[in-house]
Every structure is written in structure tokens, then in C-alpha cells.
Amino acid sequence: MKNIVILISGGGSNMAAIVRAAQRDDWARAYGAQVRAVISNRADAGGLTFAREQGIAAEVVDHKQFAGREAFDEALAAAIDRHQPALVVLAGFMRILTPAFVGRYQGRLLNIHPSLLPAFPGLHTHQRAIAAGCRFAGATVHQVTAELDHGPILEQAVVPILPDDTAATLAARVLAQEHQIYPRAIARLLPTL
Ligand code: GAR
Numbered sequence: 001m002k003n004i005v006i007l008i009s010g011g012g013s014n015m016a017a018i019v020r021a022a023q024r025d026d027w028a029r030a031y032g033a034q035v036r037a038v039i040s041n042r043a044d045a046g047g048l049t050f051a052r053e054q055g056i057a058a059e060v061v062d063h064k065q066f067a068g069r070e071a072f073d074e075a076l077a078a079a080i081d082r083h084q085p086a087l088v089v090l091a092g093f094m095r096i097l098t099p100a101f102v103g104r105y106q107g108r109l110l111n112i113h114p115s116l117l118p119a120f121p122g123l124h125t126h127q128r129a130i131a132a133g134c135r136f137a138g139a140t141v142h143q144v145t146a147e148l149d150h151g152p153i154l155e156q157a158v159v160p161i162l163p164d165d166t167a168a169t170l171a172a173r174v175l176a177q178e179h180q181i182y183p184r185a186i187a188r189l190l191p192t193l
Contacts, residue, residue, distance in 0.1 A: 012047015
């Protein structure tokens, strides 16, 4: 079985969309793949409850328990590797990862970012797109490389920015698209792993 491990920090709506797509499209039968575990760096991440309800292993590796990034990433990698992952999926995982961690999962580490990369890497993407006067925004699924929010692009979705948009209304419009493109990107990648 190709095991998928999903990393979250918050609500986990992208994670839930992936889990639902795996159920709906029977990824076990179609690709010999399963969502094996959900790991959060925050114990209060809402997505952990959903994962447990689905019978998926849900674990916490709390970054605050570690002296630095290297130590946290080593503990995180150990937790991930216990599930023998074919694919590691960052889904609203709000930690910067060390080059060693990224290198360990090279080619099988994905991220979703709420902008049309290479525009607006980093935080506050929706506010920045509105402030720049962009007419369109969107989301990007990409392979993770050592450089933050870079790496080969697998999927993108575009949405309009409307005249009365706030960061919150735009974020909601983009998030609905994220839920479409992230499962699709994973389903396209699984046969190659
Ligand atoms: C999503 O919009 C995702 O693109 C973004 O966080 C949100 C998580 O929502 N990720 C980043 O900003 C990564 N830099 P979710 O927890 O409901 O999936």
C-alpha cells in the first residue's frame, strides 16, 4: 500500500478534502493508496478530530517541545517514517522546514499555497494580492524544494478578485478551489510513485 501522511496545523479542510476524495474515488483500489496518518504540530488543530472520526491515525508533534528547527524536524520525520510514507502532504502546515527534512522526502513532498506562485510566496497572500490591485488570485499545488513556496508546479486554480473583496472573502473563494485541485494533483501523482 502507498501510504499518504498529511501534515496540518489548523482546521485541516484541505486534509478533509483529500480524505473524502480518497474515499469517494476508492484510492485503495484505483492506486493502492491510503491516507495512513495525519500529524499536527499543534494539539488544538481542529483537523485532528476529523481524522480520528475517519479512523485515521492522528498524532501531535508539538514544535514548542523542541529547542530548534532541526530537533523538531528530526522528531517530525521519525513520526512520519513510522508510517512508511510514499507521499507526504503539507496541508496548511505552517512551519518552515529545514533543508535536511525537505531533502529526505524529495520528490514525494507536496504543498498547497494560497496564491498563484511564483507570485506572493509567504504569508498574507490574499491581503497582498488585493493591495497590489491583482484582478485574479488562486492557489498552487507544488513539489516542495528547499526554497520556501517554490518548486515544480503540479496544479493551479484561478479565481477573480472582486471589487468589494476582503482578505477573508477572497480566502474563502480560493479555499474552495484548493479542495478541488489538491486531491486531483495527488491522484495524478500516485500512479508514478
Ligand atoms: C490553506 O488556505 C492553505 O493553502 C494555506 O493555509 C490554509 C489551510 O487551511 N497554507 C499556507 O498558507 C501555507 N503557506 P486548511 O487547514 O483548512 O486546509
